Amino acid sequence: MNFEFSQKVSGLQASAIREILKYSADPSVISFAAGSPAPEALPAKQLEELSKELLAEEPDIVFQYGVTEGYQPLREEVKKLLTKRGCFNSEYDDVIITSGAQQANELSAKVLCDESDTILAESPSFIGSLNAFKSYHVNLDGVTLEDDGINIEELEIKLKKGGVKLLYLIPNFQNPTGKTMSWEKRQKAFELCKKYGAVILEDNPYGDLRFEGEDIKSIKTLDTEGSVIYSGTFSKILSPGIRVGYVCAHKDIIQKIVICKQVADVHTAMWSQMLVYRFLKRYDLDEHIESLHSVYKQKTQLMLSQIDEKLSSKIIHTSPQGGLFIWCTLPDEVTTAQMVEFCTAAVRDYKTALVPGTAFTISDSDETRSFRLNFSAPKKDEIIEGCSRVGRLSKEMFGE
Amino acid sequence: MNFEFSQKVSGLQASAIREILKYSADPSVISFAAGSPAPEALPAKQLEELSKELLAEEPDIVFQYGVTEGYQPLREEVKKLLTKRGCFNSEYDDVIITSGAQQANELSAKVLCDESDTILAESPSFIGSLNAFKSYHVNLDGVTLEDDGINIEELEIKLKKGGVKLLYLIPNFQNPTGKTMSWEKRQKAFELCKKYGAVILEDNPYGDLRFEGEDIKSIKTLDTEGSVIYSGTFSKILSPGIRVGYVCAHKDIIQKIVICKQVADVHTAMWSQMLVYRFLKRYDLDEHIESLHSVYKQKTQLMLSQIDEKLSSKIIHTSPQGGLFIWCTLPDEVTTAQMVEFCTAAVRDYKTALVPGTAFTISDSDETRSFRLNFSAPKKDEIIEGCSRVGRLSKEMFGE
Numbered sequence A, B: 001m002n003f004e005f006s007q008k009v010s011g012l013q014a015s016a017i018r019e020i021l022k023y024s025a026d027p028s029v030i031s032f033a034a035g036s037p038a039p040e041a042l043p044a045k046q047l048e049e050l051s052k053e054l055l056a057e058e059p060d061i062v063f064q065y066g067v068t069e070g071y072q073p074l075r076e077e078v079k080k081l082l083t084k085r086g087c088f089n090s091e092y093d094d095v096i097i098t099s100g101a102q103q104a105n106e107l108s109a110k111v112l113c114d115e116s117d118t119i120l121a122e123s124p125s126f127i128g129s130l131n132a133f134k135s136y137h138v139n140l141d142g143v144t145l146e147d148d149g150i151n152i153e154e155l156e157i158k159l160k161k162g163g164v165k166l167l168y169l170i171p172n173f174q175n176p177t178g179k180t181m182s183w184e185k186r187q188k189a190f191e192l193c194k195k196y197g198a199v200i201l202e203d204n205p206y207g208d209l210r211f212e213g214e215d216i217k218s219i220k221t222l223d224t225e226g227s228v229i230y231s232g233t234f235s236k237i238l239s240p241g242i243r244v245g246y247v248c249a250h251k252d253i254i255q256k257i258v259i260c261k262q263v264a265d266v267h268t269a270m271w272s273q274m275l276v277y278r279f280l281k282r283y284d285l286d287e288h289i290e291s292l293h294s295v296y297k298q299k300t301q302l303m304l305s306q307i308d309e310k311l312s313s314k315i316i317h318t319s320p321q322g323g324l325f326i327w328c329t330l331p332d333e334v335t336t337a338q339m340v341e342f343c344t345a346a347v348r349d350y351k352t353a354l355v356p357g358t359a360f361t362i363s364d365s366d367e368t369r370s371f372r373l374n375f376s377a378p379k380k381d382e383i384i385e386g387c388s389r390v391g392r393l394s395k396e397m398f399g400e
Helices: A016-024 A044-057 A059-063 A072-084 A100-112 A127-134 A152-160 A183-196 A251-265 A270-282 A285-310 A336-348 A380-398 B016-024 B044-057 B059-063 B072-084 B100-112 B127-134 B152-160 B183-196 B251-265 B270-282 B285-310 B336-348 B380-398
Strands: A093-098 A118-123 A139-146 A164-169 A199-203 A228-233 A245-250 A325-329 A370-374 B093-098 B118-123 B139-146 B164-169 B199-203 B228-233 B245-250 B325-329 B370-374
Touching (some): A044 B044, A059 B044, A072 A228, A072 A245, A100 A199, A100 A228, A100 A245, A100 A251, A139 A152, A152 A164, A164 A183, A183 A199, A245 A251, A251 B100, A251 B127, A270 B270, A285 A380, A336 A370, A336 A380, B016 B336, B072 B093, B072 B270, B093 B100, B093 B251, B100 B127, B100 B199, B100 B228, B100 B245, B139 B152, B183 B199, B285 B325, B285 B380
Parallel strands (some): A118 A164, A199 A228, B118 B164, B199 B228
Antiparallel strands (some): A093 A245, A228 A245, A325 A370
16 A cells, blocks of 8 residues: 655655664674763662662552653652752743653644744754654754854844744754853843744753863743743663653643643653652762763763874864764865765774764755764773774775 | 744643543542553552563663664564454564554554544544644544444545545444444445545554453454554553553554654653563463453443442443443433533532543534543442442432
């Protein structure tokens, strides 16, 4: 049978990453292509212990239906956490627990955007969110991402055009670039969106993973009337496999997100929510987060030094102070096709998986000569060996 | 700030059930309003034990990201289960694990339907699915549900009109009516949909809960080219709180659902999936299902006898051979408003929660004088006491 798919979905292609991942199934491949936190930094032992207690003490709750808004004690803990960080306005904000921040971002777009609306995002940006927006067939447009955040002049030009409903930003250690938006640009973007009536969707999965430099306050801290939606997650600091994220936004927005989540998956798995709640009650979250930093710092520094030592000197890269990713850019004369060929050769012939920048472009036709490296998932010896392999290939293709 | 929500979402209201649920928070209220399985029939002890083993043996997998398609060993077990039931065609079908059957139904609609397409559903039908369809702003139309399934002549008239992309059916112990579609009607509906190019979405959450009579084969068993999507769940037989469902459909459809699930929640919680897998490997599912039947049979029969004994004789009701629900209908002269008043008085004054039929109508303006009773969630003494309360109210309002 030939199926006629909906317009919004027929345009969605399985991502370019998938091709790379096919080769990655080979166990001899070292993967720098993941988006997962460092496995050794997840508190697996603590979670295992908490799970035992939870199942023994509250089997009736853990196995039955919960409410769509989320497990109430966890919602309260998240509100406390966000209040401490200046991201929860008790006057009008509310919180809903979601099945990962992916759901938070997808539902935010669903409740606010019709097909005629525009969503602006950093160019390049996180493929999962870009595809979520595309799956609602909205107009998606990019704003050039500079080292300290999006180009503010370009933002204003695009806002002026009208029709912009949402500005999607990952201000801390952005995916895929690892770049962090300056406080000045956060303020300016906030003011401009307010002026032109656009809502900011601030996605902050990596903010806790800062191992160097000073924290920069969230855009949400500037909010005085509900024009910023803040999404967060426990994926990077506790576990991605449990799928627990949250949204903090004006209660009118949360109310609509609740209705959409009800039809999406009824509620987030009870065990996952109750486990996170027990972790937050039992342990000091700040201490736990602090304990992750040395792991991330060591791995980042190792990969950065390996890149500098082994890759063609013509390749430039970001030097993030946190997060999961390093963004490498090939020399000026390299075409998009050559960059993709470089990434393909890396995994096919040199058994090292990178993610080509084409995975993160706003439009399929955008040119890019960059690729993404992940330093959190591989082991240290894999970082060393993988960089040697990519180094040899890069020198062959682009010279010393 | 005044938010302008998307058209598809602004039309979605928090369901009528919510009003009733507000009163239900009162601990003296007996709830016949739930949609949850009998708590005493969930294998909580076995799941607790399996969880311990799982967390001790595979912490690396349970806490990390999984693939969108689902935990591979579970997918294989589900394929085996469906093959045994004649619902998996190895030539073209594939299976994806979803976060409950709710997600299965929502994503099926998302991949197939544009705003100009029509979805037909039994009238009345399950509010969660109806709202999922509405959240994509499709044309939703109902086909009258008779005691043995939808009216086939009406179905053909509506299919003939054109534009029908999907026919949504719950053939076994339908929600909210408890009605089961006959084998003859299943065959006729299948043939008609094939003739007019509509896909059938067969939602089967309650099929395993038949405690009386003969199983009727799924519509999916008739499928020879992928024109039936089958969705199932472990919510009613293992646990709803873990949120594990699945879709079996033509691989072209599954491929699109995978892309949409990737942007919806990346994947279903690993613990939930791995727990179900271990249950299926450790225990005989058929034996487990068999063991549930006596619980459901006793509760159904108790509630049916209580209704006959205590409610106004002018109220008629279905007598389901399985599932979770009984559908009661007030006398001919009763208006929709009076039915809602009856349900409101029941919870407000008689501390017993029922769900008014208005929650299940295709359109907000549809008339109905029915209400839904759930017999699986309340305890036996609650069934007896709740029926006494509703009985008194019904006799006051409608006579002996």
